[in-house]
Amino acid sequence: MNDLHAVLWIARKDLLQEARSKAVTVATVFFSAVTLGVLAFAFGENPLLMREGAMGALWVALAFAGVISAAQSWQADLEDGALEALLAWPVPRAAVYLGKLLANWGLMTVLGFVLLPLAGGLYGADVGGGGEVPAALVVAVLLATIAAGTLGFALIAVFYAGLTANLRARESLLPVLMFPVVVPILLAAVRASNALVGSGDLDLAWAWLRLLVGFDLVYAVVCLALFRFVVEA
Amino acid sequence: MIDAAARLRRPLWLRTYLGITLLLFLAAAAFGLVFSPRDVTQGDLIRIMYAHVSVAWIAFVAVGLTAVFGALYLWRGQRRDDVLAVASGEMGLFFAGLTIIGGMTYSRPTLNTFWTWDAKLTLTAIMVALMVGYFIVRGLIDDPVRRGRVSAVVAIVAAASLPFNYLAAEWFRTLHPAKSVALDGSGVTMDGTMLAVLLFNTVVAGMIYLGFMIDRVRLGRVEAALEEERAQAVTQPAPVGKEVVRV
């Protein structure tokens, strides 16, 4: 089995595991609902604040989901000794990382696409766009922003979840390690999303999107290169 | 057997270096406090800038070097690189923390608040969080090789985040009206003397970093050597007829 097959096999395995156990889906749906609900309640009195907070709430929900999903993806393998078997395989460690990354990214992106209209509806935010900018384009860039943002988040989450998987205090350590690193993604994603949803400002969104894409590129290389030092039996 | 006490005593060259550094620090303080002009806007408060900005620059250098030494350790696997990494990491945390405190001391009298989301200060706060994570991870791993490798990875990921964090914080800020006084000294019209004093203070801070590093690395090397000695003692077979107490 060559490397690409290994990556896809691992991604598929993780997704099937999730489809069966639904552990991540249940947890993330619950947390997303709580996040969106609580923040809506907090902003509730002020419709302007609601509209401007919509994307922030969305990304907070996605961030929680990303951490849960990444942690669970390693835990499930750790429990049955499946992780050791996986690592004993003659494929580069990076392939294991890449497979899990794809699965997690996929899940988060789907969640993002689902939450987007929900957040929009709940917070009264609408896809903006003056006359010149077609709404379809704005939506497309918005979806791309979600994908780029969740990719960056998943890159770090899956990486650090793997690192902390067999350390003590892993549940508290994962967010402590992750969050200072993902601050730029969260900031950029929220700002880009806000620019698109509020006024359809493609230029402003593009400025932030460049930061997201740059982050994704740099960390794709860094994480793939360093992953083999992270999981050792 | 290692004579730890002898190896921990400072040799003459080190004591000389530290003595010179102390004198230069006093000189730099004299220049900063006495032999430099007041600022047009900030008055004497500009003198805080010399203490604060010099330390900030060294903090970033220290964290960057932690990642570099970590990368060296990943590449060559020599314990001394890990000792260098953890020493520089301690320096990074120390100088970054000092920068935050200095920043707050500078900010309160000039901007009337202890904290602004100034890009450089925000970045320094994030850096403190990153380095705390580095040391938590080190504390959780007992095997020195694995500890060195995993913490090197954490340091590299952390250092790589700094440019992105800076850009994010900076762009976040430019959407809001910028204050007229910047805490990094850039909003100040610095005349030649001020710049010279700042550079002198920065060089001295760098010398202090180096001095602390040498001290810390010497300590780290003895720790590592003793750790290896202990590990070997445990794996040696017990002499026949005698009980061996496992330490």
Add this chain to the structure above:
Amino acid sequence: MFDGWTQWTWVTIAWLELVLAYGGYQAYLSWRRRKLLADDAARRIIERQAAGGGA
């Protein structure tokens, strides 16, 4: 509370922070050195007892 403080008060505090921090770090290093030597001495005593104990 801080409003009445003069500029030189703040300047002094800022520079004292440096002095205290640098001194504090040196104190920390001294403490670590002492601890290392004490732990090492204790270990040697235990090892000597273990090696000579069966005789």
